Amino acid sequence: MRGAEEERPMRTNSKARRVPKLRLSPEEKAVLRGAKLRAVDFVSLAPGEIRRATGGAIALARARELCSLARFxxxxxxxxxxxEDFVKLGYAEPKDLVGEDPEKMFAKFERIAGRQDPCVADCFHCAVYYAENPGAPEDKPWWHWSEERLARQRKQGRKSR
Known part of the structure; x- marks a missing residue:
């Protein structure tokens, strides 16, 4: 049985693999080039595999963080x-979003990072939806939830901010 650092991620709904954008130091880029690893590898490899492939030059904690960022x-x-916002909230991968309340996530995020644009809440709704519905058609971008949020606010007689 694999340890937590060996667990492979669940597959998301994307048909073609997206290439994640990772903020890497020049040293990390050189280490990854030497290990023949690409950003997309952080989606499919476990953090322990990244650490081993780099001979420990990428620490396990950093490999976990990069894998989380790539998978989201x-x-x-x-x-x-x-x-990065999901990682700040304490989530490690998309499956951690399943069953979460996007409104509560948004409130918690505002406590951590200060006042946010309401569109961030819409992105949380979008991410939770796709985490809960892997394989769903990608026909509901984040602004789909903007329309729903604004309709809810109108119904409740609240002004949007």
Whole structure:
């Protein structure tokens, strides 16, 4: 049985593999080139495999972080900044979003990072939807949830911010 650092990710709904954008230091880039690893490998390899492939030059904790960032970017409408937001909230991979309440996530994120644009909440809704529905058609981008949020606010008599 594999340890937690060996667990491979669940497959998301994307048909073609997205190439994640990872913020790497020049040293990390050189190490990954030497190990013949690409950013997309962080989606499919376990953190322990990354550490071993780099001879320990990429520490296990950093490999976990990079794998998390890459895996979140597999979800529709999630780019590097949103992936970092999920990591700041304590999530490690898309399956951790299953069953989460996007509104509560948004409130928690505002406590951590300060006031946010409501579109961030829409991105949370989008990510939770696709984490809960792997294989769903990618026909609901983040702004789909903007329309729903605004309709809810109108129904409740609240002004949007």
């Amino acid at each position: 970017q597999e979800l529709p409408s999630v780019g590097p900044a949103m992936a």
